[in-house]
Amino acid sequence: MPKKTAGAAAKPTSKSGAKPAEDGAVAARPRRERRSVRREAALTAAFRIAEQEGAAGLSMRRVAQELSVDVTALYRVFRDKDELLLALCERVIESELAELGDVPDDEPWQDTLRRIAATIWESQLRFPAITVLTFARITGGPAERRMVELLVDAFARSGLPRDRVVLFYRAFVDSVLGLCAHSAVLGSLDPEVREKDDTTWSRVYAHLPETDHPATRAHIAELTAVTQKSIYDTAVEALLTATERAAAGEGAGGAG
Amino acid sequence: MPKKTAGAAAKPTSKSGAKPAEDGAVAARPRRERRSVRREAALTAAFRIAEQEGAAGLSMRRVAQELSVDVTALYRVFRDKDELLLALCERVIESELAELGDVPDDEPWQDTLRRIAATIWESQLRFPAITVLTFARITGGPAERRMVELLVDAFARSGLPRDRVVLFYRAFVDSVLGLCAHSAVLGSLDPEVREKDDTTWSRVYAHLPETDHPATRAHIAELTAVTQKSIYDTAVEALLTATERAAAGEGAGGAG
DNA sequence: AAGAAATGACAACACCGTTGACAACAGTGT
DNA sequence: ACACTGTTGTCAACGGTGTTGTCATTTCTT
Known part of the structure; x- marks a missing residue:
């Protein structure tokens, strides 16, 4: 196992690396800019690879090759692959925020959440590889923080008490993701495995003996016809309705 | 990429391999038994590895080593790693079915679904590595078929029309999984990354300037306190309630 | 110009999934 | 007893992965 030396995480370079926070060093800028450009280039390259060759094709070597650069040079910009993935995730959230635009003050919180859910779904369609690679990860970056703020704010507008707000917020985001x-x-x-899974429904489940699996057999046509998007929408609406009902109940009955 | 020769999937040995279905060949049994035992042993070994060393530690070589056997011997039992993973997934579903027991005829469909959801959650807790590795895969095996039958039947008992049954069924299983x-x-x-992600909430989000992220800041205590299980239960109940309401609506207003 | 810092490239390590060629063994038909 | 066949296991190897150490080169600071 390529064990990461956690002890070295208190990296000696961190002391000098922490310094650029002071804005006085104007001359230090050009270097930072160059490195930043490399970072951007690496990310866009990674995006293109992930889009065209899927999650399996997104390797450090492949990204480096796309930049006509040695692999190890990439490790000067990203400490490890995980950092690159989180940066990609951050970028996806940025694009989602851009597509989302501003949230009008008078927009009902349900509509805000519907728009967010739709936007996340679309970016999942665009970059499935990155979605699957960064699933359930936390970037802690500014874009993610902004997205969290939008979501928590929307749920807070429902009027629920704080603990219920975070409960429904987490149920929403975790389900959506x-x-x-x-x-x-x-x-x-x-493609091969995909086809295997896709056709499993019709191959296996269409030929079940009725005696063993009557319910499945009775719904086979609908099972093969249902779309992923309709499933998604159904789940999202269920969560919104549950939040609405909870808000109505709490608002009528209890504390604020 | 180690491309799989899909053409060879129509393997020439399949003709002779299909024969053992005939029970007349009693002498052929010992061979099958030996192989079956090896398969079982490999699966239990894989389970132990997955449980103790996580998803990253579950490799073909590692399983073979656990059996004191060369790696390539494993490939006589499982065509590739994917087949082993699907077999593991099947086994997990089997254990879930066993823990689930029989579904009483008079059990309300909501309770059936709650029990299933709880069981799936528990087995996820036991074998997180396998859950994450086989997430969103279809085994097509008998255990999975039985589980699908239980779920579809439960949703059918709600009285919804068939297309709505499969819609809510899929929304339920996909959300749960x-x-x-x-x-x-x-x-x-x-553990290292886990801690990184875990503490991200308190590290990053606890120090947000109130001006930028007021809603997040206002809910920081609740955000760090909420548990995964309570989120899960909230989502499950939301989906069940949505199904109930849909059933009530359809039953009162519309077609059968 | 000298020194320090950043950056890139080469080689290498320890893994991974997978395949092909070959040896040992079981049981079968002659 | 013999060759034949099918199963199971071992050895070596291919191409791939993430990652690190070492060294040279460029770039910036002083």
Whole structure:
């Protein structure tokens, strides 16, 4: 196992690396800019690879090759692959925020959440590989923080008490991300495996003896016809309705 | 990429391999038994490895080593790693079915679904590595078929029309599996990364300037306190309630 | 110009999934 | 007893992965 030397995480370079926070060093800028450009280039290259060759094709060597650079040079910019993945995730959230635009003050919180859910779904469709690779990870970056703020604010507008706000907020985001990841896995599998899974329904389940699996057999047509998006929408609406009902109940009955 | 020769999937040995279905060949049994035993042993070994060393530690070589056998011998039993993973997934579903027991005829469909959701959650807790590895895959095996039958039957008992049955059924299973996978990822990460992600909330989000992220800041205590299980239960109940309401609506207003 | 810092490239390590060629063994038909 | 066949296991190897150490080169600071 390529064990990461956690002890070295208190990296000796961190002391000098922490310094650029002071804005006085104007002359230090050009270097930073160059490195930043490399970082951007690496990310866009990684995006293109992930889009075209799927999650399996997104390797450090492949990204470096796309930049006509040695692999190890990439490790000067990203400490490890995980950092690159989180940066990609951060970028996806940025694009989602851009597509989302501003949230009008008078927009109902349900509509805000519907728009967010739709936007996340679309970016999952665009970059399934990145969705599946960064599923359930936390970047801690500014874009993610902004997205969290939008979501928590929307749920807070429902009027629920704080503990219920975070409960429904987490149920919402975790479900949304889980469903997107589910769909993304299906969309980013090797074509061969993908076909295998896809046709499993019709191959296996269509030929079940009626005696053993009557319910499945009775719904086989609908099972093969249902779409991922309709499933997603159903789950999202269920969570919104549950939040609405909880808000109505708490608002009528209890404390603020 | 180690491309799989899909053409060879129509393997020439399949003709002779299909024969053992005939029970007349009694002498051929010992061979099958030996192989079956090896298969079982490999699966239990894989389970132990997955449980103790996580998803990253579960490799073909590692399983073979656990059996004191060369790696390539494993490839006589499992065509590739994917087949081993699907077999593991099947086994997990089997254990879930066993823990689930029989479904009483008079059990309300909501309770059936609650019991299933609880069982899936528990097995996710036990084997997070396998959950994350087989997330969103279809085994097509008997255990999975039985589980599908139980779920579809439960939703059918709600009285919804067939297309709505499969819609809510899929929304339910996909959400449940997605949420379990979400939690399993958190539970099966490298301890180092896991801690990084875990503490991100308190590290990053606790120090946000109030002006930029007021809603997040206002809910920081609740955000760090909420548990994965309570999130899971909230989502499950939301989906059940949505199904109930849909059933009530359809039953009162519309077609049968 | 001298020194320090950043950056890139080469080689290498320890893994991974997978395949092909070959040897040992079981049981079968002659 | 013999060759034949099918199963199971071992050895070596291929191409791939993430990652590190070492060294040279460029770039910036002083």
